[in-house]
Amino acid sequence: MSQFELSELRASSVWNLYRMRERIQVNPDYQRSGEIWSMDKRRLLIDTVLNGFDMPKIYLHKFPRSKIIKGVTYDYAIVDGRQRLETLWSFIAGKIELSDDFEYYADPTIKANGMTYGDLAQNHPDLKTDFDNFTLNVIAIETEEQDLIEEMFSRLNEAVPLSAAEKRNARPGPVPKNTRDLCAEPFFVQKLPFNNKRYRHFDLAVKFIYNEQRGVVSDTKKAYLDRFALEHENESRVKKLAGYTAARKTVEEMANIFVDNDPLLRSIGMVMLYFHLFRLARNENWLDKITRRKLLSFDKRRIDNRKRAEEDITSASYDLLEFDRYAQSPNDAVALKFRLQVILKVVFGIDRTMESL
Incomplete structure (x- = not known):
């Protein structure tokens, strides 16, 4: 029984x-990337605190013993409420100002719109003190069972639409x-030209592992993952999952070809296609045929072809x-196989049936 x-x-x-x-x-x-909230939403939270309105509970995991992570000692981890806490801390640090239409309902004569935390301290110290003293409803969860914390995170966030990758990242x-x-x-870390916001990297990684584990080009729609x-x-x-080591070897080979923040990788669909290209070449021992110059040439050829079609x-x-x-269907196996078939033929002169992919 969980304790x-x-x-x-x-x-x-x-x-x-x-x-x-x-x-x-x-x-x-198990957390999602930060900074998901818009500035308007963050300002609204500050408004909520200054006007003394109620705020949902914040949940922290209280560690049984302090943890040292990358040289930093932690006693707690945020389970739910990250955006709220980071918003409050950013306001105190002077990184957020009140909205232009801010109104202090207890005393409408107070004009604090557009002010920072430092401005409040100087012009309205009582209001700043009220902000500092506002009591947050914080629940501490004491347990040594990480799976329980991850399950709680997933449940608490069901009311907020998580991406499929975020939900999978919170599973046991x-x-x-x-x-x-x-x-x-x-x-x-270095080659992809987009960050991991909403776990875009994680989504790609699980697709890589899943495809390597199956050994063929596979559907990677949400239901399958x-x-x-x-x-x-x-x-x-x-x-270690059966497909992990093979996926790691494939991305190691990809890292040898692509440059940092490579524009060739700006599309998720093309990243998946290149992965299958390298996976196939690694398994069939013709990786030496893949060069970035060839991939650039193919990219230009497609652009020129679209202009010609117009x-x-x-x-x-x-x-x-x-x-x-078919780029519009990046998770569909049939679409991926067709695109892989084309790039194999056009760039490398390799004829393959879709069934063999």
């Missing part, structure tokens, strides 16, 4: 939480850790037009 205790955190004013911030881990593995079992480990490879995570969730978190579609390559059209 955990819930308790209200004492001394949970805004100011006390700010003073504690260096002991609170904001990005445990080895899929989340294998995904995170793969994302630490240089290909993800969710089932993949579910099938493994009763296994050890630290188990002027006279009969003079354009039908296969290349279909290649571009």
Whole structure:
């Protein structure tokens, strides 16, 4: 039976939480990327606190013993409420100002619109004190069972639309850790020209592992990846999945060809296609045929073909037009196989049937 205790955190004013911030881990593995809130939403939260309105509970995981992570000592980790806490801390740090239409309902004569925390301290010290003393409803969860914390995170966030990758990252079992480990490879860290916001890297990584595990070009729609995570969730978190090592070897080869922040990788669909190209070449021992120059040339050829089609579609390559059209279905196995078939033929002179891919 799972062992955990819930308790209200004492001394949970805004100011006390700010003073504690260096002991609170904001990005445990199950968390989503920060900065999802718009500036308007963040300002609205500050407005809520200054006007004394109620705020939803914040949940922290209280570690049984302090943890040292990358040289920093933590006593807590945020389970739910990251954006709220980071918004409050950013306001105190002077990174957010009140909205232009801010109104203090207790005394409408106070004009604080557009002010920063420092401005409040200078012009309206009582209002600044009220902000500091505002009590947050913080629940501390005491448990040593990480799976329980991840399950609670997932449940608490069901009211907020998480991306499919975020939900999978919060599940028990080895899929989340294998995904995170793969994302630490240089290909993800250095070569991709987009960040991991809403776990875009994680989404790619789990697709890589899933495809390597199946050994063929496979559908990577949400239902299939969710089932993949579910099938493994009763296994050890630290188990290496059957497709992990092969996926790591493939992305290592990709990192040798692509440059940092490579514009060739700006499209998720093309990243998946290149992955399958390198996977196939690695398995069949012709990696030496792949060069970035060839991939650039193919990219330019597609662009030129689209221009030609605009002027006279009969003079354009039908296969290349279909290649571009199928880019709209990056998770569909049939679309991926067709695109892989085209790039193999056009760039490398390799004829393959879709069934063989």
